[in-house]
Amino acid sequence: MDTIAIPALNRPVDATVEIPGSKSLTNRALLVAALAQGDSVLENALFSEDSEYFAKCVEQLGIPITLNPHLAQIQVAGRGGDIPAKQADLFVGLAGTAARFISALVALGNGEYRLDGVPRMRERPMGDLLTVLEAGGATINFEGNSGFMPYTVYSRQFAGGNFRLKANQTSQQLSALLMIAPYAQQDTNIEVEGTLVSQSYVKMTCRLMADFGVEVIQIGDNQFQIKAGQRYQARHYTVEPDASNASYFFAAAAVTGGRVRVKHLTKQSCQGDILWLNVLEQMGCQIKDSDDYTEVTGPKQLQGIDIDMNDISDLVQTLGAIAPFASSPITIRNVEHIRYKETDRIKAVVTELRRLGVKVEEFPDRLKIEPGPITPAAIETYHDHRMAMAFAVTGLKVPGIVIKDPGCTAKTFPDYFTRFFQMLEQ
């Protein structure tokens, strides 16, 4: 297996970097642009496995897409809600957004659509969304376990109506339903039953829908109403840099007592993970922002923190990877749902920190990390891009850390290590 050795840096980083477009925004924009009538152009779009699987699915559904990776641009020739292909065999890799959003998209069609992903995708929850799609007129045929990939959706133009949806394992199923709802035959009301995890991503969904001309009425935290007949407007849309993927570069400033500026990412971002800046501030970093960048300067000594990360859970690994360098323990709470992501992320972080000799306590929905000396090791990444990206930052402080299977960053950040090493050379 391929590995990358991380060179420890015996000085603070001092760098200005650019981060590719947000996965979450690229894939949402692809979906709504496919439903709009006419041509949309997405600028600063992400080119990575997750967005490329997504674009390919849309194209297989008969909606033309032109990819211009050199310009970071994607053109979508939206079909006004029509799904031209009556049959398709769709593959989503390990992209949770593609799995959930494309399953909902095909429910608007009138045909037979098979969906599958990599083995781990077959273990990730789909059932609550599919139950709603069935109540809205589709029939689902599961090849293996009920509620999991692979399956075929036999769709008859999603009817809309009143639904209850569980969203305690992922918010993506709610986002998927919200985005297709304007094209249902009648108004849609969705009541979330119990806890809604990752709420910031639902906010992002509503914001993106509004940016393309569709309104969601939200009542309290848990009820969503979408009027049928609203239509997305085709447009030019610029994707923000990915805030989750910026976290590793800011973390490099934090642990080395250095300075990292991320261009074109601001505190006004619609991505919940911009709150990483607040986390770092609480840990002792200084934050500077303008209308075209944000900059983090690390302290001499990072402080510990006790934090609920339910809303910003893609950052658990980033925090876990820098936790050993804090002056007091780090407790990360309310993140049981990260056990259903690319890997069981609580287990993966705990296992890899212990491999480095760090004392960690694991609970069903949280972890507590005791700062302490690190024994260098080769880090397992479990096909999870965030394990590779986060633990590379740990390697800046301790000679001898190696990242296994660094190619797994291709899921959302194919040239992560190139940019990471460029940061170190500045």
Ligand SMILES: O=C(O)C1=C[C@@H](OP(=O)(O)O)[C@@H](O)[C@H](O)C1
């Ligand atoms: O809607 C989205 O774009 C995402 C929602 C979150 O997932 P969950 O809702 O499954 O927590 C997040 O972890 C994922 O990277 C992207």
Ligand SMILES: C=C(OP(=O)(O)O)C(=O)O
């Ligand atoms: C959880 C993630 O991805 P997915 O969209 O596959 O859920 C992630 O990118 O950290």
